[in-house]
Amino acid sequence: MIELVAGNPVQAFVQQVVSGLASGAVYASLALSLVLIYRAMDVANFAQGEMAMFSTFIAYALITTFHFPYLLAFALTIAISFGGGVLVERTVIRPFEGSSVLTLVIITLALFSIVNGTAGLIWGYVFKTFDSPFPFGSVHFQGLYIGYQDLGIIGVTLVVLALVFVFFRYTKLGLAMRAASLYPEASRLLGVRTGWMLAFGWGISAAVGAVSGMMIAPVVFLDPGFMQPVLLFAFVAAVLGGIESPLGAVVGGVLVGVLLALLGTYVPGGQNLRIAMGLVVIVAVLLIKPAGLFGRSEVRRV
Amino acid sequence: MNARVAGLPVYSLVLAIAGLVVFIGIPLTTNSFQTFQFANVAAFVIAILGLNILTGYSGQISLGNGAFMAVGGYTTALLAAKWPLPFIGFVPYGLTIPLAGVVAALLGFLIGIPALRLRGIYLALATFALALAVTPVLNNYDGFTGGHAGVFLKSARPPFGLDLSNDQWLYLMCWAIAAILYVPAFLMLRSRTGRAWMAIRDSETAAVSSGISLAYYKTLAFAISAFYAGIAGSLFVINNAYVDPDSYSLALSLTLLIGLVIGGLANVWGPILGAVLVVWLPYFAEKSAGIRLGPISLGGKPDIEFGIVLILIVFFAPNGLAGLIGRGIRWYRSKRDAGRGAAPEPVPAVLKEATQGGEPSEIIT
Structure with missing residues (x-):
């Protein structure tokens, strides 16, 4: 993703920012999927990255084993992920709705373990390459090289974000889902099936996560652990943006992407220290501005 | 079951001895792995x-x-x-x-x-x-x-x-x-x-x-x-x-x-x-890797x-396995005490032992 540019340091800097935007877009979409679930039921889904990993493996299998064209595989994967998300909510999460934070953390970690193990069982632990849908090469613009791949990732992410926004803002189902998460009791009285709204929330979240997995997969290699750092950066993005704010997740994702790209270039050993940097950002945000950039501050009732 | 040796209930002594036997037995009977x-x-x-x-x-x-x-x-x-x-x-x-x-x-x-x-x-x-x-x-x-x-x-x-x-x-x-x-x-x-x-x-x-x-x-x-x-x-x-x-x-x-x-x-x-x-x-889990379900090996x-x-x-x-075992012990005791007919109403095991000064049957956390 990083293309080296000789010469002008300002140009080199801008170049890094641009390539940070692409990975930032991936973090943003996974962060958005985390925030969707967090808003609906106050769970930080630790299995989100593994679910996206599994979706990406499904796309991989559709393309390499069954020889589907990329676009069809892409669409099918999103549909399957939606169904999988709904199924997971109905079977694994539903019995624990309203449990303590610790219980929910444990359940999502159990899910993490199961999904990871299943992927390992089916596809093994050998690294695989996932071909990029975007052409090789780059656009030359004002002395900057912007890869088609980066442009493609940013474009697809923007489309996904727009779709999610339109869905929640302008459709009746989206309205019902927002109502169900904000005022579950009132919604139920008005005939909204809140349980199913939660399940749909998981479905949409899994679908958005699947897109993030399929976008990053050509850049990194595919193995059952490949989404774990992405999940961490998505968490960092969500915390930075305010864990309840979808807009914050997107802004946070982009910021984290750019920050990590700069870190990798300008700090020696920065590649190894990326995750430690994520830890530092999480802790710093929580200490300085716990609500994040776009969140409301937490009110505790006694 | 309320017999005592040196002030301790017999069953806890038996448990302690059994534990010790298992502890010493493991390195003597198993292979080095x-x-x-x-x-x-x-x-x-x-x-x-x-x-x-x-x-x-x-x-x-x-x-x-x-x-x-x-x-x-x-x-x-x-x-x-x-x-x-x-x-x-x-x-x-x-x-x-x-x-x-x-x-x-x-x-x-x-x-x-x-x-x-x-x-x-x-x-x-x-x-x-x-x-x-x-x-x-x-x-x-x-x-x-x-x-x-x-x-x-x-x-x-x-x-x-x-x-x-x-x-x-x-x-x-x-x-x-x-x-x-x-x-x-x-x-x-x-x-x-x-x-x-x-x-x-x-x-x-x-x-x-x-x-x-x-x-x-x-x-x-x-x-x-x-x-x-x-x-x-x-x-x-x-x-x-x-x-x-x-x-x-x-x-x-x-x-x-x-x-x-x-x-x-x-x-x-x-x-x-x-x-x-x-x-x-x-x-x-590794040993069971031979079990196969269709193309997938468990x-x-x-x-x-x-x-x-x-x-x-x-x-x-x-409460985990330990909680499960504790529950089993309590269930067994309440059965046993009820079956004896000594007490017309089963007294909770914890209360009973508290009055007799025995080992608490449950770790109260």
Whole structure:
């Protein structure tokens, strides 16, 4: 993703920012999927990255084993992920709705373990390459090289974000889902099936996560652990943006992407220290501005 | 059943003797690999006990205790095999164990300070990041830690010319340390400190308004938890005579949490059951790799089994295996007492024994 540019340091800097935007877009979409679930039921889904990993493996299998064209595989994967998300909510999460934070953390970690193990069982632990849908090469613009791949990732992410926004803002189902998460009791009285709204929330979240997995997969290699750092950066993005704010997740994702790209270039050993940097950002945000950039501050009732 | 020998109920004596027989029997009857595995069980007991203090009793979710184990493990490895101290040379294994605990405790204390401001899910996120950060950080400073290649140690030999195999000695040493470390944990949890931790877990607001200092007790819980994790990490390194950064992946921290939850959160005996499970379940999962369902062979890596057991435990037995056993004992006693007809109404076992001054049938937490 990083293309080296000789010469002008300002140009080199801008170049890094641009390539940070692409990975930032991936973090943003996974962060958005985390925030969707967090808003609906106050769970930080630790299995989100593994679910996206599994979706990406499904796309991989559709393309390499069954020889589907990329676009069809892409669409099918999103549909399957939606169904999988709904199924997971109905079977694994539903019995624990309203449990303590610790219980929910444990359940999502159990899910993490199961999904990871299943992927390992089916596809093994050998690294695989996932071909990029975007052409090789780059656009030359004002002395900057912007890869088609980066442009493609940013474009697809923007489309996904727009779709999610339109869905929640302008459709009746989206309205019902927002109502169900904000005022579950009132919604139920008005005939909204809140349980199913939660399940749909998981479905949409899994679908958005699947897109993030399929976008990053050509850049990194595919193995059952490949989404774990992405999940961490998505968490960092969500915390930075305010864990309840979808807009914050997107802004946070982009910021984290750019920050990590700069870190990798300008700090020696920065590649190894990326995750430690994520830890530092999480802790710093929580200490300085716990609500994040776009969140409301937490009110505790006694 | 109320017969007593030397003031103790007979059944607890029988249990103690049975426990001792099993303890001594294991290294005598099993092969060296199995003995070695049981030594690892002891190290896991210590690590999970530490996590229990932090997560089970104090309610601070930690997904990052593997990081404290890493600090303990590397303290031992670097002092005993990589960096000789001036004038002293390489530090003997035995001395590095308490040092590993102390260094880890220091890190735990430092982590506990920002953690004061983090509650619930945020603490889980931060410690998750901590768990993921360990391996790349260790790799990054490879000049100091040895990096990917790891550090090799000489295998520990029994001292004083004891006629034991290496594995038998490791087994004895690890279990002796586990037993010693159980005592302060046991006492702390029953003291003012333990009650303060549990008060914080159940309601921080209520705890603060009763005059409990959150800052003091939370950082204390982190430091002590890290101390136990550090010792456990040190013992692992001594057992394996090798350490590398990949030993401290996210999987290790998750394994600790899995062991804790399956054994029994906030139960003193939970860590023992949990440790046995996390060491031996992978072994049996590997053995069952021959079982095939169509094109898919079951087993190999135990992640799926762990996940399923975890969900089942949280759903059916939130107090873990130890809680389940406790419930079984109580059920048996109430049956037995009712069947005797001595008491027209079954008296709860706890009350009954309280009036007779016997062993409490349940660990009240």
